[in-house]
Amino acid sequence: xxxxxxxxxxxxxxxxxxxxxxxxxxxxxxxxxxxxxxxxxxxxxxxxxxxxxxxxxxxxxxxxxxxxxxxxxxxxxxxxxxxxxxxxxxxxxxxxxxxxxxxxxxxxxxxxxxxxxxxxxxxxxxxxxxxxxxxxxxxxxxxxxxxxxxxxxxxxxxxxxxxxxxxxxxxxxxxxxxxxxxxxxxxxxxxxxxxx
Numbered sequence: 598x599x600x601x602x603x604x605x606x607x608x609x610x611x612x613x614x615x616x617x618x619x620x621x622x623x624x625x626x627x628x629x630x631x632x633x634x635x636x637x638x639x640x641x642x643x644x645x646x647x648x649x650x651x652x653x654x655x656x657x658x659x660x661x662x663x664x665x666x667x668x669x670x671x672x673x674x675x676x677x678x679x680x681x682x683x684x685x686x687x688x689x690x691x692x693x694x695x696x697x698x699x700x701x702x703x704x705x706x707x708x709x710x711x712x713x714x715x716x717x718x719x720x721x722x723x724x725x726x727x728x729x730x731x732x733x734x735x736x737x738x739x740x741x742x743x744x745x746x747x748x749x750x751x752x753x754x755x756x757x758x759x760x761x762x763x764x765x766x767x768x769x770x771x772x773x774x775x776x777x778x779x780x781x782x783x784x785x786x787x788x789x790x791x792x793x
Contacts, residue, residue, distance in 0.1 A: 605634070605640055608635060609631075609640070609651075610654060610655060610658055612636075613634075613651050613654070615690065616629055616630045617694060618690035618693040625648065627641055627648055649702070653702075653705045656698055656706035657706060659695075660695075660707050662691070663684060667680045669712070669713075674734070674778050674781075675782065677742075678739075679778075681743075683771070692746055692747075720734070728783070728784070745774075
């Protein structure tokens with residue numbers, strides 16, 4: 598069978614996502630990536646040059662997948678928060694890769710500043726901002742979507758001792774995310790005029 602470089606690259610990238618999401622850039626080992634990808638270690642260096650560039654490629658892949666699967670909908674931020682929560686529950690490596698990026702190489706990965714700027718301009722134009730500046734609102738919405746996964750498990754089980762990742766518990770939390778996001782997006786209450 599002829600050598601398939603595209604398939605080898607895809608296997609390396611998939612193995613690298615698993616390795617980097619578990620160990621970060623500093624803790625990841627090229628030997629383990631090569632073994633998991635059923636690839637020659639040398640091929641990793643041929644395709645990606647070094648471990649840091651492979652890490653960067655995995656960030657691009659993971660962030661692109663998230664952006665494609667969960668596009669930011671500035672006119673429906675509660676729905677966006679719910680869809681992002683669903684995606685992160687189904688794809689935990691995505692959030693772990695984001696956290697490793699923030700810890701080890703925040704400058705790596707695709708630059709989404711233009712996309713965020715356009716979305717925030719859309720939020721202003723659509724009057725979906727509510728009482729908060731668009732940047733703060735988007736930070737809070739993103740935080741809501743990530744919060745369940747980032748919260749210590751003992752806090753999640755404190756209320757009833759049940760499995761915090763059981764389907765019914767996730768559904769309840771998803772509904773809470775939607776409601777919290779909806780409230781964040783509400784316009785400021787109008788001050789009532791008083792007559793002397």
